[in-house]
Amino acid sequence: MGSSKPQFTLHTHVTCPAAFKVAHVLSLLGLGYEPIYFDSVRITREEKLKWFTALNPNGRSPVLIDHTQNDHVVWESTAILLYLVTLYDAEHKLYPKDVFEQSKVNQWMMLQASGQGPTIGQAFWFGYWHDEVLPSAYKRYVDETKRILNVLETWLKERKWLVGEKMSIADVSYLSWYEEAYLVDVDLAKEFPAVNSWFETMKALPEIVAGSVGREMIKPKKLWERDDYKQDQAS
Numbered sequence: 601m602g603s604s605k606p607q608f609t610l611h612t613h614v615t616c617p618a619a620f621k622v623a624h625v626l627s628l629l630g631l632g633y634e635p636i637y638f639d640s641v642r643i644t645r646e647e648k649l650k651w652f653t654a655l656n657p658n659g660r661s662p663v664l665i666d667h668t669q670n671d672h673v674v675w676e677s678t679a680i681l682l683y684l685v686t687l688y689d690a691e692h693k694l695y696p697k698d699v700f701e702q703s704k705v706n707q708w709m710m711l712q713a714s715g716q717g718p719t720i721g722q723a724f725w726f727g728y729w730h731d732e733v734l735p736s737a738y739k740r741y742v743d744e745t746k747r748i749l750n751v752l753e754t755w756l757k758e759r760k761w762l763v764g765e766k767m768s769i770a771d772v773s774y775l776s777w778y779e780e781a782y783l784v785d786v787d788l789a790k791e792f793p794a795v796n797s798w799f800e801t802m803k804a805l806p807e808i809v810a811g812s813v814g815r816e817m818i819k820p821k822k823l824w825e826r827d828d829y830k831q832d833q834a835s
């Protein structure tokens with residue numbers, strides 16, 4: 601592009617794993633983007649919802665806009681990754697050429713999108729944000745998070761990458777969620793060593809480091825560790 605404006609706008613949030621998954625892939629493909637963080641937009645929630653749902657009817661982060669394709673808008677992080685590799689990975693750096701290999705990448709990505717991400721997301725919810733203290737619901741989602749981690753651990757004990765001999769968008773798609781494993785009391789290094797070494801290999805890549813700029817890691821207290829809840833229980 602001739603101008604200084606980056607090719608893409610990425611609507612994101614400083615703590616959003618789904619959006620950093622996209623930022624990681626943009627960075628790995630050498631594609632320029634301008635992140636727009638929800639928090640930096642000083643407008644009311646109602647106004648925000650209006651302009652944001654005009655972009656994404658589901659109202660969630662991330663949303664990607666491609667300014668070189670008539671401002672084409674894509675939402676849902678997995679759909680965004682597939683869009684990016686379809687148009688901008690001619691060398692098959694992150695997505696194989698062979699359709700059968702593609703199908704293997706797709707199946708791991710679908711497990712991420714329908715299993716790993718939503719499950720950890722629900723564990724966060726019942727651990728930190730729900731309006732009732734329900735440790736059993738939290739445990740249910742942490743157990744399921746660990747079940748999926750066990751699937752990956754068994755698979756990665758025998759191989760370095762999820763599909764074939766190199767990293768693909770399937771591998772990258774899991775990374776940003778597992779960066780928050782500490783929030784659901786999972787110690788990857790201790791409990792899932794093969795997953796941990798795969799995770800650390802990706803995390804150390806300069807492109808992943810660059811794609812993580814702007815991310816904020818948080819550590820609030822669990823609902824049942826908060827003083828007001830403890831006081832209520834004691835009285």
Ligand SMILES: N[C@@H](CCC(=O)N[C@@H](CS)C(=O)NCC(=O)O)C(=O)O
Nearest residue numbers: 616617618659660661662676677678
């Ligand atoms: N399945 C979606 C998940 C999107 C999602 O849950 N985004 C969260 C942040 S990571 C969000 O926008 N939360 C704000 C809200 O729920 O209002 C994807 O992969 O893009």
